[in-house]
Amino acid sequence: MKVTVLSGGVGGAKFVLGLQHCEEVDQLTAIVNTGDDFRHLGMHISPDIDTLLYTLSGQANATQGWGREGESWNFMAALKALGGPDWFNLGDGDLALHVLRTQRIEQGHSLSVVTADLAKAWGIGASVLPMSDDTVATWLETDEGALPFQSYFVERQCRPITSAIRFEGAVDARPAPGVLQSLADADAVFIAPSNPWLSVDPVLAVPGIADALRETSAPVIAISPLVGGKAVKGPTTKLMAELGINADNEAIAGHYAGLISGLLHDSADAPPLSTPARSTATLMTSLDDKVRVARAAIVFAEALKA
Numbered sequence: 001m002k003v004t005v006l007s008g009g010v011g012g013a014k015f016v017l018g019l020q021h022c023e024e025v026d027q028l029t030a031i032v033n034t035g036d037d038f039r040h041l042g043m044h045i046s047p048d049i050d051t052l053l054y055t056l057s058g059q060a061n062a063t064q065g066w067g068r069e070g071e072s073w074n075f076m077a078a079l080k081a082l083g084g085p086d087w088f089n090l091g092d093g094d095l096a097l098h099v100l101r102t103q104r105i106e107q108g109h110s111l112s113v114v115t116a117d118l119a120k121a122w123g124i125g126a127s128v129l130p131m132s133d134d135t136v137a138t139w140l141e142t143d144e145g146a147l148p149f150q151s152y153f154v155e156r157q158c159r160p161i162t163s164a165i166r167f168e169g170a171v172d173a174r175p176a177p178g179v180l181q182s183l184a185d186a187d188a189v190f191i192a193p194s195n196p197w198l199s200v201d202p203v204l205a206v207p208g209i210a211d212a213l214r215e216t217s218a219p220v221i222a223i224s225p226l227v228g229g230k231a232v233k234g235p236t237t238k239l240m241a242e243l244g245i246n247a248d249n250e251a252i253a254g255h256y257a258g259l260i261s262g263l264l265h266d267s268a269d270a271p272p273l274s275t276p277a278r279s280t281a282t283l284m285t286s287l288d289d290k291v292r293v294a295r296a297a298i299v300f301a302e303a304l305k306a
């Protein structure tokens with residue numbers, strides 16, 4: 001079957017890796033958030049795309065939750081010694097990826113072409129598509145003023161209190177090549193258990209993508225990022241509280257109202273009443289967990305289709 005997933009970084013990559021190991025999936029496309037992309041030290045950095053590429057090629061650092069396994073840090077040490085900015089860690093191998101991507105983009109190649117070439121070089125069978133080749137930047141309105149995503153997330157460790165989130169450039173952005181087609185052609189569409197406000201909303205803000213979800217004949221299933229009423233990682237529930245939203249599956253389903261046909265959620269949490277739902281243990285630690293959650297999503301999609 002053909003499966004298309006909207007994905008952020010870590011939560012999304014774990015789910016997409018599970019799908020990559022399901023034999024019933026013969027065409028897998030991930031549409032990835034690029035609202036977190038930024039320029040740093042002259043380089044174009046695409047954190048969520050990189051998390052997908054590292055995870056799907058078996059290079060992701062499992063303990064750290066970002067970057068590569070077996071990384072060395074000579075560049076950061078040298079940068080720090082020179083008084084350079086050290087709030088965003090760049091491993092030596094990771095750096096090679098950013099340098100290469102930046103050079104290719106400056107030569108006129110699109111982010112989607114560069115991403116496809118990187119995926120090919122690492123033998124990744126899935127299509128990893130940026131949501132757009134145009135620049136979209138996530139900004140948070142906080143008690144410390146307006147902050148670009150990485151300043152909020154990495155530099156200030158999600159401490160500021162958020163009152164609003166916006167996606168600069170989204171209204172003029174076009175979906176990257178293949179994005180709308182993969183949603184129209186899919187047998188099942190999944191919204192990964194990524195942060196709905198920071199990782200999935202930027203994707204949905206690109207004109208045409210939300211409409212493609214409404215128009216596809218495939219079931220659209222979101223996987224809840226809540227496990228036992230809490231986010232597994234990151235600021236999802238902190239943000240929900242600050243935005244005045246209850247941290248429950250009713251709120252997650254409500255957030256995607258009109259776009260999804262079902263919500264797959266953790267067995268420890270109550271289902272939403274507003275949306276068809278199924279539960280399983282959704283915490284993805286081992287590869288077996290990831291495959292199990294992916295398979296539960298596929299079975300749910302098939303049931304909704306029938």
Ligand code: GDP
Nearest residue numbers: 008009010011012194195199225231232236284
């Ligand atoms: P980021 O861009 O790296 O922050 O990644 P995402 O937005 O893709 O992932 C963050 C979200 O993933 C958080 O809301 C987590 O609760 C959720 N998440 C991470 N791991 C898991 C997991 O194993 N199971 C579920 N259900 N959610 C997860």
